[in-house]
Amino acid sequence: MATTESGGALLPRIERFKSVQALSDAVAGRVAGAVMQGVQARGAAQLVFSGGSTPEVFLPQVASLDLPWEKVTVMLADERWVDEDHPHSNAAMLRRTLLSHEGPSRAQFVPLKNGAPSAGAGVGALRASLPSSLHRHDLVLLGMGNDAHFASLFPGTPGLTALLDPANTDRLAAIPAPTTAAPAIERISMTYAELMHARGVALVIQGQTKLTVLENALRGADPIATPAAALHDIDVLWCP
Secondary structure (H helix, E strand, O other): OOOOEEOOEEOOEEEEOOOHHHHHHHHHHHHHHHHHHHHHHHOOEEEEEOOOOOHHHHHHHHHOOOOOHHHEEEEEOEEEOOOOOOOOOHHHHHHHHHHOOOOHHHOEEEOOOOOOOOHHHHHHHHHHHOOOOOOOEOEEEEOOOOOOOEOOEOOOOOOHHHHOOOOOOOOEEEEOOOOOOOOOOOEEEEOHHHHOOEOOEEEEEEOHHHHHHHHHHOOOOOOOOOHHHHOOOOEEEEEO
C-alpha cells in the first residue's frame, strides 16, 4: 500500500483484514519475521507488547510459533501499578496468553512493576532494568483506546507534550490514573521516543469505532487531545 505524506510526515499504512483469524495470522507473521531477523543479525530479539483486550485475540497464535524463544526478550509498552494477582495486570494477561506456553516460556520477561509503593517511586529502578538502548526493539505492537490513547499516553496526561517528544530520553514515565479510560489506576508507560526506537511498529486494532477514532486523529488532530495523532510511519492492522 502506498504511503501518504502529510506535512512531511509519513502517515500510518492501514491494512484491513476480514476476520480475527486473518488479523492474528498477520500479527504472528510479523512477530516471527522480527524475531528471526533479530536473532540472525545479533543473536537476540526484543519484542514489546501492549495490554488491553485485543492482544488476547492474537497472542495465542503468537504463542504457537516455533521460534528460538530463549533468545527473545519480551516487554510491555505499559503496565498498571498493580501486582500480577490483580485482574487489571497486563503482565498477568501476557503470562496467561503467551508466556505460560511451552515455547514462549523460555523468553526473558522484563516487567514494568516492582515493589515500590507508587509508579513514581518505582520508575527509576524500572528504567535501569530495561535492556540497553543501544539496540532497537525488533517489533513494537501497540493498541489504542476509544479515547485515542496508546500505551498509557492518555489525552490530557500531565506532561504529555514531553512524553510525545521524539527526543525524550526518559524511556519510561510514571502516569497518573487516567480520566478518559478505565480503570483509574496509575501506570508506567514507555514514552513515544522509546516505543518508536524500533525496527518495526504496528498498531493492532479491532472494530469500526477504533478505526474511525484513528482516521479522525490522522486528519490533523492535536496529539495532546488525541495522542494517536502523533503516530507516523507505522503499520496499522485492523479487522472488524
